[in-house]
Amino acid sequence: MRIYIIAVGDELLSGRILDYNTHWVAKRLSGIGFTVVGASMVPDDKGEIVEAVRRALSKADLVIITGGLGPTPGDVTIEALAEALNQNLILNEEALRMVERRYMDLYELGHVREPGAGGERAKMALLPEGGKPVFNEVGVAPGVVVKKNGKLIVALPGVPSEMMYLLEKVIPLLEKPEAMYQSVEDFIDEGDESLVALALKEVMNELPDVFIKTYPSGFGGKVRMKVIASTKARGREDAEAKLRKAITLLKEKVAKRKAEAPS
Amino acid sequence: MRIYIIAVGDELLSGRILDYNTHWVAKRLSGIGFTVVGASMVPDDKGEIVEAVRRALSKADLVIITGGLGPTPGDVTIEALAEALNQNLILNEEALRMVERRYMDLYELGHVREPGAGGERAKMALLPEGGKPVFNEVGVAPGVVVKKNGKLIVALPGVPSEMMYLLEKVIPLLEKPEAMYQSVEDFIDEGDESLVALALKEVMNELPDVFIKTYPSGFGGKVRMKVIASTKARGREDAEAKLRKAITLLKEKVAKRKAEAPS
Known part of the structure; x- marks a missing residue:
């Protein structure tokens, strides 16, 4: 299952807020x-969100x-989502009860002056036709799950605590992948990325189903390079032996090149 | 000047690394x-980078x-950039001297075994035809600046310290905007976003060149909402009075609605 993530908010593009949600x-x-x-x-702009959703659906x-799920005029994600899917935006009764329930909680706690889901609050109960709301016990705006042509679209609030909470409620709805990427991490005591690059090319030619990336941790002092080898496999055991072998091969090749290099 | 930012790296999409660069x-x-x-x-995939660059150029x-500027096989940003611009990838002599100079430094510091810019290292001197390298005193791979059809494309290394350093060298090359967004921040002692939303709509109708967004800081305890008002202006002074007025108006309208609401 391929996933595409869209973060909506002017405050992210202006750099006022770091988008932690995508990560x-x-x-x-x-x-x-x-x-x-x-x-x-993308910014809080309907046209931009519509375009981003359509492009994402072509890739994932x-x-x-x-x-962009709140009650303010700047929150236009759900409206854009309906447009991107060519679906009507309708008042979802289940979502409306969720919004009402949360405002009753907040009213009883003294955080709002009135209970109820009238006025601007009702906006959070508008969903694309056929969409399902996901109750938000942390904030107010329900998450939204829409199925369309075998694809799934999930809209979550931007407040990280609400997003994280609702994501956990959405995960059980997803079909678990049979084979998944397994990876093994290690270090090579070599800081010259260009020397490692040549050895890497050879290993990846010899083991085409293993993908290896190296990440220098900067020059100076103790010179090391992080190595991450990954492959797609059904189980951890199958993958691990293969990945360890690939990293050992890489280490041997790097050592050989080091020995050949003038010192 | 409209800007579009592209972060390249499998490690960002897998969530292994948080992309701090875009922020x-x-x-x-x-x-x-x-x-x-x-x-x-986007991932370290040539096709995906080409597509992202072309789309970005249509928007900014x-x-x-x-x-994706390093010497490893996974680093394909510059190759993709050349393809996106329909330009040849050529060995840039100036870039080659930069790479040589950095490897000489690193050699003298004992961080690499050989000086020189041969083998895989020369890859970092390949630039789209007409591109200009920017010397990277922090790492090795030069930044790349390309002008095409009145637009500017800048490629920077992904290591944050190198990216930040090179960004500062690129900024003086940019044409400064005459009018810029000015903003004023304030707080409203009201946690009910739905109540603020209505007042916000009215203020933005009355002052169409002022844009206001509110950010709830969560419910409970001391209930507040951050308000950011912004407008495009040549000077700070012109903007500030207008923005303060908008926020005052918003506060008045919120207070009025609070007084009207049942308590």
Whole structure:
């Protein structure tokens, strides 16, 4: 299942707020075997969101959108989502009860002056036709899940605590991948990325189903390079032996090149 | 000048690394008056990068790409950039001297075994035809600046310290915006976003050149809402009075609605 993530919000593009949501979603879903194929950040602009959702649907099976679900005029994500899917925006009774319930809680806690889901509050109960609301016990705006042509679109609030909470409620709805990326990390005591690059090319030619990337941790002092080898496999055991072998091969090749280099 | 930011790297999409670069570039360039219109995150895949660059050029005057400039086989940003611009990838003599100079430094410091810019190292001196290298005193791979059809494309390394350093060298090359977004921040002692939303609509109708967004800081305890009002202006002074007026108006309207609401 390929995943595309869209973060919505002017405050992200102006740099006022760091978008932590995309990282969180990517890490959480990659960790259970999904592949995130891309992500984008768009302003609170209906046309831009519509375009981003359509492009995401052309690239992925699951699109996760964060931000723009609140009651203010700047929150246009759900409206844009309906347009992107060519679906009507309708008042969802289940969502309306969710909004009412949360405002009753907040009223009883003394955080708002009135209960009820009237006026601007009702906006949070508008969903694309056929969409399902997900109850938001942390904030107010329900999450929204829409199925369309075998694809799934999930819209979550932008407040990280609400987004993280609702993401966990959405994960059980997803079909778990059978084979998933397994990876092994190690270090090579060599800081010259250009020397490692040649050895890397050879290893990846010899083991075409293993993908290896190296990450220098900067020059100076103790010179090391992080190595991450990954492959797609059904089980951890199958993958691990293969990946360890690839890294050993890489280390041998790097050592050989070091020995050949003038010192 | 509209800006689009592209972050390249498998490690960003898998959630192994948080992309801090996009936030940094967005914050730095918004702070001097540019408008970031969008951002995306793509894997180390030539086709995906080509597509992202072309789309970015359709939306912005300046495209900033971070990541994928190193010597490993996974680093394909510059190759993709050349393809996106329909330009040849050629060995740039100036870039080659920069790479040589950095490897001489690193050799003298004992961080690499050989000086010189041969083998895989020469890859970092390949630039789209007409591109200009920017010397990278922090790492090795030069930044790349390309002008095409009145637009500017800047590719920077993904290592944040190198990216931040090179960004500062690129900023003086940009045409400063005459009018820039000015903003004023304040707080409203009201946590009910739905109540503020109505007042906000009225203020924005009365003052159409002022844009206001509110950010709830969560419910409970001391209930407040951050308000950011912004407008485009040549000077800080012109903007400030107008923005303060807008916020005062908003506060008055919120207070009025609070007084009307049942308590």
